[in-house]
Amino acid sequence: MHIPSLNYAESLEDGKTAGIQILDAFRNPGFLFVENIPSYDSAQLLKWTRWFFTDLSKEEREKLQPNPYRGYMPAQSGKSSYKEIFEIGAFENPHNHPKEVSLERPLEDTNLWPENCDDFKEFCANFHKQMSSVGANLLKWLNGAVAKDHDWVNLFQPNSLSTLRFIYYPQRPEDDALLLSSKDGQRPLHCSEHSDGGFITLLSTFHYSGLQIKTDEDKWKDVELEGREGLVVNIGEMMVRLCAASGETEVKATKHRVADLGADRFSVPFFFEPKWSAAFDGKPYGELVLDHMKAFVEYDKLHQVIAARDSK
Ligand SMILES: O=C(O)CCC(=O)C(=O)O
Numbered sequence: 289m290h291i292p293s294l295n296y297a298e299s300l301e302d303g304k305t306a307g308i309q310i311l312d313a314f315r316n317p318g319f320l321f322v323e324n325i326p327s328y329d330s331a332q333l334l335k336w337t338r339w340f341f342t343d344l345s346k347e348e349r350e351k352l353q354p355n356p357y358r359g360y361m362p363a364q365s366g367k368s369s370y371k372e373i374f375e376i377g378a379f380e381n382p383h384n385h386p387k388e389v390s391l392e393r394p395l396e397d398t399n400l401w402p403e404n405c406d407d408f409k410e411f412c413a414n415f416h417k418q419m420s421s422v423g424a425n426l427l428k429w430l431n432g433a434v435a436k437d438h439d440w441v442n443l444f445q446p447n448s449l450s451t452l453r454f455i456y457y458p459q460r461p462e463d464d465a466l467l468l469s470s471k472d473g474q475r476p477l478h479c480s481e482h483s484d485g486g487f488i489t490l491l492s493t494f495h496y497s498g499l500q501i502k503t504d505e506d507k508w509k510d511v512e513l514e515g516r517e518g519l520v521v522n523i524g525e526m527m528v529r530l531c532a533a534s535g536e537t538e539v540k541a542t543k544h545r546v547a548d549l550g551a552d553r554f555s556v557p558f559f560f561e562p563k564w565s566a567a568f569d570g571k572p573y574g575e576l577v578l579d580h581m582k583a584f585v586e587y588d589k590l591h592q593v594i595a596a597r598d599s600k
């Protein structure tokens with residue numbers, strides 16, 4: 289299916305019209321394609337994504353695991369999603385002490401980098417900044433259409449917890465339980481059905497197919513982009529709540545998934561998120577996320593940090 293599109297460069301001149309278009313897309317189907325973004329270069333992004341997952345050795349990637357939140361996660365066979373992930377945020381640690389993390393704000397965890405990779409690091413820092421700026425503009429335009437009297441952008445800046453996630457979906461190993469069971473007719477997935485939890489997701493899918501969204505009739509439809517350059521954008525559950533607080537109750541965090549097409553796939557979502565201290569339901573946003581993460585096994589190390597903090 290085609291999703292509505294937004295011309296970003298034109299929107300920079302007319303944020304009011306952009307706000308109406310964005311709101312309309314987030315009401316139905318809940319996805320938007322943003323194109324004509326000055327200096328967005330998906331070829332460069334794909335080059336670095338491939339470099340990280342296929343040129344860098346497995347051992348080098350596995351070294352990037354000691355931090356509680358940021359860093360690398362290997363693929364796990366037999367699980368409903370099969371993917372390797374590398375995540376970075378906006379916080380750097382000049383002293384390069386990977387295990388040091390603030391007990392007060394553990395999600396402001398610092399990045400971990402492969403050795404001798406200044407060009408990769410520079411690319412990532414610039415890309416993180418570019419996505420933050422696109423996210424902030426989309427938010428500002430939507431804010432104008434939904435809640436003129438509240439400044440949402442202020443919740444996100446400075447020091448947002450936004451995450452740049454590189455994903456590699458390798459082919460499942462032949463003895464993967466899910467692949468074996470799929471031989472009975474059920475199509476395996478690379479990424480299982482979910483709605484995003486956060487605010488605004490800006491996704492680079494390159495030329496890969498596989499992304500599917502669930503329609504109101506509970507049917508899965510392939511997102512068709514026909515090689516266009518730009519970002520697939522959708523909102524998460526927290527953004528739905530933020531809109532609802534201003535009386536906008538029609539926007540939705542549409543369910544989506546990634547079909548396993550039997551070939552390698554790469555994608556790069558950017559999760560545009562508020563700063564730690566932004567108040568939601570009377571709590572700092574960072575504390576809300578920590579609570580939410582207790583349900584996820586992948587964040588074992590983060591749980592240990594929180595348990596140590598809470599026992600003090
Ligand atoms: O890989 C994709 O195309 C989608 C990824 C996704 O939905 C996510 O990471 O939340």
Ligand SMILES: [Fe+2]
Pocket residue numbers: 482483484489544
């Ligand atoms: Fe998602």
